[in-house]
Amino acid sequence: MALHAFCVLVNMIMAIAHQAYGSGRGSVGLVSGFIDPPTVGICSTSVIIHGYKCQEIDVKTQDGFILNMQRIPEGRAGGGDTKRQPVLIQHGVLVDGMTWLLNPPEQNLPLILADKGFDVWIANARGTRYSCRHTSLQPYEPGTLIALASFSEGLLVDKLKSAVLLSPIAYLGHMNSALDVAAAKAFVEITTLFGMAEFNPKGEPVTNFLRALCDYPGVDCYDLLTSISGKNCCLNASTVDLFLKNEPQSTSTKNMVHLAQTVRDGVLAKYNYGNPDFNMMHYGEAKPPIYNLSNIPHDLPIFISYGGQDALSDVRDVELLLDSLKFHDVDKLTIQYIKDYAHADFIMGVNAKDIVYNQVVSFFNHQH
Structure with a gap:
């Protein structure tokens, strides 16, 4: 079954x-x-x-x-x-x-x-x-x-x-979250400083990176959930408080880099290793293949x-x-x-x- x-x-x-x-x-x-x-x-x-x-x-x-x-x-x-x-x-x-x-x-x-x-x-x-x-x-x-x-x-x-x-x-080309757009623009470069496979939003140096994003125009880190997800209509205060106590959680740094690439490139493609030889090794192509969702x-x-x-x-x-x-x-x-x-x-x-x-x-x- x-x-x-x-x-x-x-x-x-x-x-x-x-x-x-x-x-x-x-x-x-x-x-x-x-x-x-x-x-x-x-x-x-x-x-x-x-x-x-x-x-x-x-x-x-x-x-x-x-x-x-x-x-x-x-x-x-x-x-x-x-x-x-x-x-x-x-x-x-x-x-x-x-x-x-x-x-x-x-x-x-x-x-x-x-x-x-x-x-x-x-x-x-x-x-x-x-x-x-x-x-x-x-x-x-x-x-x-x-x-x-x-x-x-x-x-x-x-x-x-x-x-x-x-x-x-x-697709993420029209994403209008100020915080996420700022992160996507800065993320590919800043990850070279992390030297980590894990992206932990609650640990350094990621927290320093996120604090720096709070200075970007339009980013309101005092209303973090709205800055990330948009103007939610139907949440109550207790739910939001519990959410913020438990989130965000860790993910792979590669994951975040790939999302940033998707925002910046405007296409849905596989992870770009930033080097044609590395891409060739993984994909048999110098550029990462694009996902064809019509398939x-x-x-x-x-x-x-x-x-x-x-x-x-x-x-x-x-x-x-x-x-x-x-x-x-x-x-x-x-x-x-x-x-x-x-x-x-x-x-x-x-x-x-x-x-x-x-x-x-x-x-x-x-x-x-």
């Missing part, structure tokens, strides 16, 4: 079980053995306390990185069909799985899906060195970008029944939801993505546009359940 993955920010976990946890499950290597949830972690702090079962597991990627994952196997009622469709939820860059568990149960997507009979997996990087690593593609794109890039090269599509992309990141299989069911106030996933960039999908089967592509939503509203909005999540559940049920 093909894996039904939720690509919100979807990452192909090319994982094999950590040898301490036994045999693998399925073609992506999710393990069949679990450890009891620790006293500190997403399961104990955000899931079990609401009456749900939750399992913690570490998986090891083929290139040796350990990812932490959580599984919510059923709703609070328990029982039911043991062959529930699995849904993989993957976070985006600098945001780990905690983000998906900020809202109360009645507004929380993983718990909504569990109550609706789905077997929910949450891919998380808390406690690991990097997030969003991808082992079969040279770039280390986050979230929706890794899904789109993979689909365009025929990867993952044989393991999916459908994909959901919320506030999708593909995404036209019969893959896709749900895309985007917002009119999103400073990261600008409407004009989403329209470029949709233009790449103009030959997609009409009955396989569902588009939702929310005029007042910015980037963070999709995962933390107080009305996200009614506006977005219920539509996601309906989409899943329609496909199966």
Whole structure:
């Protein structure tokens, strides 16, 4: 049975079980053995306390990185069909799985899906060195970008029944977040000073770099969430406070460089190593190949939801993505546009359940 993955920010976990946890499950290597949830972690702090079962597991990627994952196997009622469709939820860059568990149960997507009979997996990087690593593609794109890039090269599509992309990141040429634009302009040069593989926003020298960005025109670091994601309509203060206590998280420096290249070059291409010989070694070409999103299989069911106030996933960039999908089967592509939503509203909005999540559940049920 093909894996039904939720690509919100979807990452192909090319994982094999950590040898301490036994045999693998399925073609992506999710393990069949679990450890009891620790006293500190997403399961104990955000899931079990609401009456749900939750399992913690570490998986090891083929290139040796350990990812932490959580599984919510059923709703609070328990029982039911043991062959529930699995849904993989993957976070985006600098945001780990905690983000998906900020809202109360009645507004929380993983718990909504569990109550609706789905077997929910949450891919998380808390406690690991990097997030969003991808082992079969040279770039280390986050979230929706890794899904789109993979689909365009025929990867993952044989393991999916459908994909959901919320506030999708593909093209970034119109990104209007002052902080992100300033970072993209400065990042490729400044990374030569870091000398690090890990980009840790909470540690030096990255914090010094970010402080310097606060002096750029239009950047308001006193309202960091708005500076990054746009003018969100539907957040409450307690949710934002909790978010800022836990985020942002670490990622690969290469990941950030690649995003900066995408902004600056205006195209969606693989990682540019900055040297024609290095590019030739990795790609067989002097310049990194461009992802052709029109190659995404036209019969893959896709749900895309985007917002009119999103400073990261600008409407004009989403329209470029949709233009790449103009030959997609009409009955396989569902588009939702929310005029007042910015980037963070999709995962933390107080009305996200009614506006977005219920539509996601309906989409899943329609496909199966």
